[in-house]
Amino acid sequence: MILFLYVKIMYIYKLVFLSLVLFSQLANANDIPKITKNVVGIFNVDTNKAVNTRDVYGDVINYYIPPEINTITIHSPNDGDVSIDLQSEIEFVISEWREAGLRFKRLSSIQGTTRYIGYRLGNDASAYGYTNFNEPREGDAITRLSLEPSGFTRFIPDYYRRLMRAGMISSNMTMHEFIRMMVRVTLLHETGHALGLAHHDENGHEFIGGMRVGREIVRCGINISRPSIMQGGSSGSYLSLVSQFLSRPVNINDVVLSRNDLEGADRMFNSHNSRGVVSLFCMAVFMSMKGSEL
Numbered sequence: 001m002i003l004f005l006y007v008k009i010m011y012i013y014k015l016v017f018l019s020l021v022l023f024s025q026l027a028n029a030n031d032i033p034k035i036t037k038n039v040v041g042i043f044n045v046d047t048n049k050a051v052n053t054r055d056v057y058g059d060v061i062n063y064y065i066p067p068e069i070n071t072i073t074i075h076s077p078n079d080g081d082v083s084i085d086l087q088s089e090i091e092f093v094i095s096e097w098r099e100a101g102l103r104f105k106r107l108s109s110i111q112g113t114t115r116y117i118g119y120r121l122g123n124d125a126s127a128y129g130y131t132n133f134n135e136p137r138e139g140d141a142i143t144r145l146s147l148e149p150s151g152f153t154r155f156i157p158d159y160y161r162r163l164m165r166a167g168m169i170s171s172n173m174t175m176h177e178f179i180r181m182m183v184r185v186t187l188l189h190e191t192g193h194a195l196g197l198a199h200h201d202e203n204g205h206e207f208i209g210g211m212r213v214g215r216e217i218v219r220c221g222i223n224i225s226r227p228s229i230m231q232g233g234s235s236g237s238y239l240s241l242v243s244q245f246l247s248r249p250v251n252i253n254d255v256v257l258s259r260n261d262l263e264g265a266d267r268m269f270n271s272h273n274s275r276g277v278v279s280l281f282c283m284a285v286f287m288s289m290k291g292s293e294l
């Protein structure tokens, strides 16, 4: 009986030690800031409740791609014109966000409707893309999401060279491939805004007019979770973080949403029944670790 108890205690100590080893190994695997994995949602200042995207769009999130932007051209100063199948890129981005459990529908006509995400091209050279939330008004999208080809032309060549010098993209990645990858990063990111997400570092940040505020809705510090697509500042830092996360140069297939991004979009859509801040994905990983130890 005593012997049995002794063995049992030893067993427990051993388990604790093993779990510590496991965590410290993960901690050494990469050291990118944990905050870059958290997800921040847009809240109403008056009510302190999340801006519910089901209220904004309805049960099905409609989106519209004007036929004239199905294929676009982005000019690159040293490499000439690059043609992008924008329609396919947007469809890819929608299919990614669909993984949050959201339902989307592409509109073929916007006659008589305003509650949709309207994709468009802008002419602002100071960013890669924008998302604007409008008051519902006749003949326009409640959320306008623009890609800015002139911003790409201005920023892309330098950014391409910097990432290549740092070994964060492969030395044989062409400018065409790089532009396509940046279009995808931008569309995933801007669509995240359209789904109610703010930048990862905007917890407590007040937005235009002081009516909206950022609140952390998914927190997940574990190392195996990817950086959020909603990186603040220039979209630039996202690719660097993914490269650090993977410990190798990135390619377009590495540009995917994190589980936390998906959970964030789900929470913004179902925010009337809030489920707290700790990531379910984190919790699931913790539980499975615990399960394997026991």
Ligand SMILES: [Zn+2]
Binding pocket: 189, 193, 199
């Ligand atoms: Zn943004």
